[in-house]
Amino acid sequence: NVASAGRDRVPLWGHDTAHIAALARDRENRRHLPGLPLAPAVAPTADLSDLAEAEIVLGVVPAQAMRSVVRQARPYLRKGAAFVTCAKGIERDTLKFMSEVVAEEAPEAEVAVLSGPSFASDVCKGLPTAVTLAAGDDALAQHLCEQLSTRTFRLYRSTDLRGVEIGGAAKNVLAIACGMAAGRALGASAQAALIARGFAELRRLGEAWGARQETLMGLSGLGDLVLTCGSAQSRNFALGYALGGGETPREANHGKLAEGAFTASALVEVARERQIEMPIAEAVAAILTNRLSVEGAIDSLLMRPLRAEA
Numbered sequence: 001n002v003a004s005a006g007r008d009r010v011p012l013w014g015h016d017t018a019h020i021a022a023l024a025r026d027r028e029n030r031r032h033l034p035g036l037p038l039a040p041a042v043a044p045t046a047d048l049s050d051l052a053e054a055e056i057v058l059g060v061v062p063a064q065a066m067r068s069v070v071r072q073a074r075p076y077l078r079k080g081a082a083f084v085t086c087a088k089g090i091e092r093d094t095l096k097f098m099s100e101v102v103a104e105e106a107p108e109a110e111v112a113v114l115s116g117p118s119f120a121s122d123v124c125k126g127l128p129t130a131v132t133l134a135a136g137d138d139a140l141a142q143h144l145c146e147q148l149s150t151r152t153f154r155l156y157r158s159t160d161l162r163g164v165e166i167g168g169a170a171k172n173v174l175a176i177a178c179g180m181a182a183g184r185a186l187g188a189s190a191q192a193a194l195i196a197r198g199f200a201e202l203r204r205l206g207e208a209w210g211a212r213q214e215t216l217m218g219l220s221g222l223g224d225l226v227l228t229c230g231s232a233q234s235r236n237f238a239l240g241y242a243l244g245g246g247e248t249p250r251e252a253n254h255g256k257l258a259e260g261a262f263t264a265s266a267l268v269e270v271a272r273e274r275q276i277e278m279p280i281a282e283a284v285a286a287i288l289t290n291r292l293s294v295e296g297a298i299d300s301l302l303m304r305p306l307r308a309e310a
């Protein structure tokens, strides 16, 4: 809906033809965003050739599906089109970030990343939202911000693609930990401690990749961490909450996409490769793979050696 502002026709492609037909018929996404009508310009389509006219393509699919979607889309992408990845995660099989996946699968496209604190329903309702758009070339980032911003959806530009991607991928994993603490009723103080120590992990990883401080402290880093760790509306937080309440990793998902569950192990591997300590993320990955209980994770985090705050 946001992307359609000021445009005559914005094709909305999806792989699930029944869902696309329902979107075209109902003019709303009854599955995920009931009661929020599609903007008139949005044209649901199952035909990828509809992308041929697009100067800007937004990739809004689960991180683990991004490669196959870009591969399918490539033959239809116009030369020089910008492909903006909106997925927050790391590809499990390759440990690659989304901008790398897009660059590998569609080398002719201009790659950009959109990330930041934004629940789809808030954006769709026209509530004020601010996020970061990063592209290697500042002029491209500025162009995309101008093209995609609306009065209520504010884009800040950046050239720090990796910093933006690290924030988006890490915050989902850390939000699972915060959800677990809430589900275990550990209290608001524990919650705040997890956000602060989680941010220390995100920042350490970002710095090891050369991410800029303003990115890590900004919308796509601290901003999205605070939103996702502090709201039951978050699917990652909700997954953690169910785990904290005693559900198994298999039960706790409730059929919703919680990207942190797919990215946790990859995040930990990426961190280990750079010798970065991420004990909270490690605990989440271990719980999700049934190597550790929630109780065991609490014990191991509380019993870590005392150290300087960094």
Ligand SMILES: NC(=O)c1ccc[n+]([C@@H]2O[C@H](COP(=O)([O-])OP(=O)(O)OC[C@H]3O[C@@H](n4cnc5c(N)ncnc54)[C@H](O)[C@@H]3O)[C@@H](O)[C@H]2O)c1
Pocket (backbone or CB within 6 Å): 014, 015, 016, 019, 032, 060, 061, 062, 063, 065, 068, 069, 086, 087, 088, 089, 118, 119, 120, 121, 257, 259
């Ligand atoms: N929902 C939000 O509030 C929100 C906000 C910011 C960023 N994101 C990010 O956007 C990405 C997508 O999230 P979402 O909430 O739109 O998820 P979603 O579960 O609604 O899925 C988005 C679309 O991807 C399609 N899809 C699923 N598997 C696919 C596959 N294998 N191949 C092709 N298409 C497939 C689905 O049919 C759906 O239309 C995630 O990485 C998420 O972190 C979501």
Ligand SMILES: O=P(O)(O)OC[C@H](O)CO
Pocket (backbone or CB within 6 Å): 088, 116, 117, 118, 119, 120, 172, 175, 224, 227, 228, 233, 234, 235, 236, 237, 257, 258, 259
């Ligand atoms: O529902 P979540 O946990 O996927 O969070 C959605 C967005 O990423 C919040 O910025």
